[in-house]
Amino acid sequence: RQIFLGDAGSMLLGFVLAYSLIVLAEGETQTLKRVSVPWLLGLPLFDIFSVMVLRVGQKVSVIKGDRRHIHHLLTTRGLTKYQVLLTLVALHAVFCAVGLSGNLLNIPDWIIFWLLFPVFFLYIYFRHLCARRSMSELDM
Numbered sequence: 001r002q003i004f005l006g007d008a009g010s011m012l013l014g015f016v017l018a019y020s021l022i023v024l025a026e027g028e029t030q031t032l033k034r035v036s037v038p039w040l041l042g043l044p045l046f047d048i049f050s051v052m053v054l055r056v057g058q059k060v061s062v063i064k065g066d067r068r069h070i071h072h073l074l075t076t077r078g079l080t081k082y083q084v085l086l087t088l089v090a091l092h093a094v095f096c097a098v099g100l101s102g103n104l105l106n107i108p109d110w111i112i113f114w115l116l117f118p119v120f121f122l123y124i125y126f127r128h129l130c131a132r133r134s135m136s137e138l139d140m
Contacts, residue, residue, distance in 0.1 A: 017041075035109045038116055039099025043070075043092040046123045053124070073130045095119075 005013065021040065024032040038045055047070050055062045067076075074084045098119075102112040 033103050033109060033112070035112045036099040036103045039095050039102070039112070042095025042099070043088060046095075046120055049120070050124045050127055068131070070127060070130075073127065077130060 021032070021037050024030075025034045025037055032040075051066075051068050052062045054068060055064070055066075060066075071084055071088065074087060075081075079087065098115070099112070101107070
């Protein structure tokens with residue numbers, strides 16, 4: 001079974017998600033801390049920023065398509081579609097848990113915000129290791 005969203009479906013889904021998060025964080029009854037929003041967008045946000053950093057570092061257009069996203073790297077490593085799905089869902093669940101925990105436990109905003117950076121650098125590091133191993137296995 002497959003679902004194909006296409007460009008219009010992806011943009012609609014992104015718009016609905018962004019609108020919902022804005023309403024939750026900025027509405028009359030602020031249900032969600034603003035600083036928790038990046039955690040709820042965790043995996044897509046980290047993936048796109050890491051790919052953009054890599055493209056800028058290699059002096060390639062940031063809007064040029066390639067196979068450097070995390071799901072491509074995991075597939076190249078030999079994971080099945082379902083293993084990739086489970087891995088990414090589990091990782092994103094951790095990001096969401098951090099964001100929601102910070103919101104529910106009233107952790108100070110500055111802690112939730114600054115925790116994003118070491119987690120992002122860890123994500124880039126493990127993503128780099130995954131990419132390096134994938135490329136070395138392809139050379140064999």
